[in-house]
Amino acid sequence: MNEKKNKKKQNRLIMRSAILLVLIAAIGYTIYNSATADDVTVLEVGDKAPDFALADLEGNDHKLSDYKGQGVFLNFWGTWCKPCAKEMPAMDRQFDVFKDQGVQVLAVNIAQSDFEVQSFSDQYGLSFPIVIDKTKSVMTAYNIRPLPTTVLINPEGEIERIVTGEMTEEDIKGFMEEIKPE
Amino acid sequence: MEKIQCQCGHLNPPGTVLCEACGRSLTEKEQKSKLVDMRYEGTARRSQTYNKSIIDKIWNFFSSVKVGVSLIVLLLVAAAIGTILPQKAYIPATTAAEIKAYYTDVYGSVGRVYHFLGFHDMYSSFWFILLVGLLAISLIVASLDRFVPLYRSLKNQRVLRHISFMNKQRIFADGPGADDSLQKAEAKLKELKYKVTTDKNGLLAEKGRFSRWGPYVNHIGLIIFLFGVMLRMMPGFYVDESLWLREGETRAIPEAPGYSLESKGFELETYTGEDDEAVFNEAIDRVGSVAKNYQTDIVLYQKPEDSLPGATDLEKVKESSIRVNEPLKFDGYAIYQMDFRLDELKAMKFQLTNKETEESLGELTIDLINPEKTYEFENGATVNLLGYYPDFSGFENGEPQTATPLPNNPGFLVEMKTPETPDGETSFITIKNTVEPFGENQYKLAFQAAETRDVSGLTIRKDRTLPILGLGGLIFMIGVAQGMYFNHRRFWIQQKADGEILLAGHTNKNWFGLKKDLDQVTEYASLPAYVDQQEEIEKAEKLESEEQS
Numbered sequence: 001m002n003e004k005k006n007k008k009k010q011n012r013l014i015m016r017s018a019i020l021l022v023l024i025a026a027i028g029y030t031i032y033n034s035a036t037a038d039d040v041t042v043l044e045v046g047d048k049a050p051d052f053a054l055a056d057l058e059g060n061d062h063k064l065s066d067y068k069g070q071g072v073f074l075n076f077w078g079t080w081c082k083p084c085a086k087e088m089p090a091m092d093r094q095f096d097v098f099k100d101q102g103v104q105v106l107a108v109n110i111a112q113s114d115f116e117v118q119s120f121s122d123q124y125g126l127s128f129p130i131v132i133d134k135t136k137s138v139m140t141a142y143n144i145r146p147l148p149t150t151v152l153i154n155p156e157g158e159i160e161r162i163v164t165g166e167m168t169e170e171d172i173k174g175f176m177e178e179i180k181p182e
Numbered sequence: 183m184e185k186i187q188c189q190c191g192h193l194n195p196p197g198t199v200l201c202e203a204c205g206r207s208l209t210e211k212e213q214k215s216k217l218v219d220m221r222y223e224g225t226a227r228r229s230q231t232y233n234k235s236i237i238d239k240i241w242n243f244f245s246s247v248k249v250g251v252s253l254i255v256l257l258l259v260a261a262a263i264g265t266i267l268p269q270k271a272y273i274p275a276t277t278a279a280e281i282k283a284y285y286t287d288v289y290g291s292v293g294r295v296y297h298f299l300g301f302h303d304m305y306s307s308f309w310f311i312l313l314v315g316l317l318a319i320s321l322i323v324a325s326l327d328r329f330v331p332l333y334r335s336l337k338n339q340r341v342l343r344h345i346s347f348m349n350k351q352r353i354f355a356d357g358p359g360a361d362d363s364l365q366k367a368e369a370k371l372k373e374l375k376y377k378v379t380t381d382k383n384g385l386l387a388e389k390g391r392f393s394r395w396g397p398y399v400n401h402i403g404l405i406i407f408l409f410g411v412m413l414r415m416m417p418g419f420y421v422d423e424s425l426w427l428r429e430g431e432t433r434a435i436p437e438a439p440g441y442s443l444e445s446k447g448f449e450l451e452t453y454t455g456e457d458d459e460a461v462f463n464e465a466i467d468r469v470g471s472v473a474k475n476y477q478t479d480i481v482l483y484q485k486p487e488d489s490l491p492g493a494t495d496l497e498k499v500k501e502s503s504i505r506v507n508e509p510l511k512f513d514g515y516a517i518y519q520m521d522f523r524l525d526e527l528k529a530m531k532f533q534l535t536n537k538e539t540e541e542s543l544g545e546l547t548i549d550l551i552n553p554e555k556t557y558e559f560e561n562g563a564t565v566n567l568l569g570y571y572p573d574f575s576g577f578e579n580g581e582p583q584t585a586t587p588l589p590n591n592p593g594f595l596v597e598m599k600t601p602e603t604p605d606g607e608t609s610f611i612t613i614k615n616t617v618e619p620f621g622e623n624q625y626k627l628a629f630q631a632a633e634t635r636d637v638s639g640l641t642i643r644k645d646r647t648l649p650i651l652g653l654g655g656l657i658f659m660i661g662v663a664q665g666m667y668f669n670h671r672r673f674w675i676q677q678k679a680d681g682e683i684l685l686a687g688h689t690n691k692n693w694f695g696l697k698k699d700l701d702q703v704t705e706y707a708s709l710p711a712y713v714d715q716q717e718e719i720e721k722a723e724k725l726e727s728e729e730q731s
Contacts, residue, residue, distance in 0.1 A: 013235060013237055013238070016237050016238065016241045017237050019322070019323070019326075020237065020240060020241065020319070020323075023315070023318065023319045023322065024319075026315070026318075026412065027311070027312065027315030027316075027318075027319075030311055030315065030412045030415055031308045031311050031312065031315075033415035033416060034306045034308070034311055034415050035308065050491065051490050051491075052490050052491040052492040052493075053489075053490040053491075053492050053493045054492040055494075063490065078587055079584065079587070080572075080573065080584045080585060080586050080587050082583075110587070111433075111587070112587055113551060113552045113553055113570075114552065115552070115553045115554065115555060115567065115570055116553075116570055116572075118555075119568075119569060119570070131492075133492060134432070134494075135432045135433055135434050135442050135492075136433055136434050137434035137442060137485075137491040137492055138491050138492045139434070140434040140435075140436055140437075140439075140491070141434075141439065141491040
């Protein structure tokens with residue numbers, strides 16, 4: 001009798017704990033989702049970087065997957081964005097250092113005209129390829145909101161880090177070290 | 183706590199008010215009252231009975247109706263406060279910092295507190311979701327806690343109840359009956375669609391027991407509804423995005439991977455007031471113009487399966503128009519015409535003129551969306567575009583700046599070369615003025631005309647949770663109907679050896695209907711007249727208070 005009672009009590013405890021746990025987990029998950037709802041299909045560190053193909057100013061296609069085995073420093077920018085313009089020369093200098101170590105810089109301009117992008121590139125004498133996302137499809141695929149945003153992709157094609165806002169030359173150097181192939 | 187043994191010998195779970203078997207009152211309070219409390223059939227709400235481990239205590243907390251009602255009141259108050267100032271979606275600010283500043287600037291310290299507490303985006307604030315979640319837990323726990331014992335109790339009903347149970351029912355009769363009263367009552371009750379069970383000298387007639395499940399069905403509906411709302415926060419279930427699309431532009435559709443939309447043109451039609459539109463004349467006179475149609479002509483593209491974002495090999499899916507209330511529908515998405523902006527600059531036409539003679543060397547048109555580098559004239563003159571600043575906002579270190587990528591206030595740095603001025607003259611042109619940085623020029627670009635384009639404000643919607651919300655709503659309504667429009671009616675009748683009839687009746691609502699049924703049975707089976715004991719009590723109380731006054 002007592003044994004039976006104890007067993008019943010234990011079952012009840014397990015049952016109640018399970019129900020409460022499931023419900024609390026559901027609430028927790030919902031709150032977590034709502035807190036991160038600003039970026040709906042969130043790209044996260046560790047995700048595979050979505051592949052894309054964009055043409056640069058010379059009309060050459062750049063496919064992200066072509067750079068597999070190299071670290072890719074993917075920078076989204078626009079000519080109107082002042083912090084973007086500020087970090088460009090530093091990126092160019094660090095690209096000079098790291099390009100022989102297997103780091104590629106790809107600057108993705110958001111839907112501006114060839115003229116604007118070309119004059120910007122000429123003005124700053126940029127040596128890395130600049131591609132233009134004419135329909136904002138890559139921007140949408142990467143869910144880029146503020147500019148500049150830099151996505152650091154390691155040689156395995158996974159996202160190593162996402163940086164929003166301006167970077168100093170020190171930052172850029174450190175990030176390139178991070179994604180440099182071994 | 184120990185089990186309670188009733189005088190009849192039955193062992194009841196602790197907390198039971200009325201013996202599960204015979205119906206005798208088990209608590210002192212119950213024994214003293216004139217009518218029994220039939221809520222949950224006098225069974226013990228399960229959580230009241232055990233209160234030992236921490237889990238039991240949490241369970242007990244959520245099982246309380248007081249807690250549930252408090253949560254509902256809290257939600258109501260919060261929702262009411264949330265309507266005092268506009269939600270963030272309805273204020274003219276987009277970034278987090280702007281929104282914060284807006285509330286402080288416009289509504290002062292009240293706005294600051296409002297924003298700080300998350301009322302500006304209430305449905306997404308963690309405390310609102312938490313409250314709704316706690317309410318969901320309360321619904322589930324409270325329902326389980328009441329449904330299980332109630333179900334058990336109604337399933338194991340005994341036919342023969344103790345007299346102390348019967349004479350404390352609201353409807354009670356007691357008196358001599360005919361020999362065949364019991365059989366006749368059974369026949370009549372069956373005719374009235376009661377389910378009748380007999381035992382020795384008694385019967386139990388029951389109808390509409392399922393109405394007792396109404397509240398629980400109703401709660402299941404609510405839980406499903408809340409689950410659907412929860413799914414909205416998961417990626418892929420719910421999309422509500424906006425897209426500003428300019429005429430001639432092709433843009434990837436946000437949250438619709440692989441799809442792009444091109445605007446072929448935006449059209450705003452107004453009523454002319456002529457012919458059969460004459461009815462609008464009065465309104466047109468009053469307000470100036472009346473819109474007839476907002477329409478964006480679009481082409482929908484999809485990228486081929488093996489193609490990548492950014493690739494230009496888009497496949498045309500369809501060409502159609504989006505009008506108000508006539509969205510473009512594809513693949514679970516709907517794109518609505520929501521807003522528009524007319525006449526954004528698209529191209530500007532200039533004339534290259536000699537300032538002195540006003541002689542023109544020809545015209546050039548600069549496409550503001552995709553400007554060219556060099557413009558050549560027939561007589562050998564050229565204009566080179568050195569810099570283009572679509573939204574010129576001033577100089578910084580002598581460098582012209584642009585605030586946005588949109589051609590709101592275009593500025594051009596040009597170099598003009600003519601046979602007369604082969605070295606070239608430089609000029610910085612904006613809509614308002616022209617600067618000649620390297621001294622007086624002989625030539626100028628004189629503004630002639632501007633081409634404009636319209637912008638469509640579109641909304642992209644997808645809602646996979648609608649069927650779930652619909653199902654939840656339907657079940658909720660079924661539960662409401664079940665509990666409201668049907669009643670659980672019961673009669674207990676016993677005939678003692680001396681022919682005396684004991685009768686008790688109970689329903690969870692609509693006593694009038696119960697009495698109508700009983701009137702028919704009483705007449706047919708010659709049962710003793712019944713008394714509505716509650717009415718008697720009320721009458722007595724009324725009389726008493728009248729005497730006192």
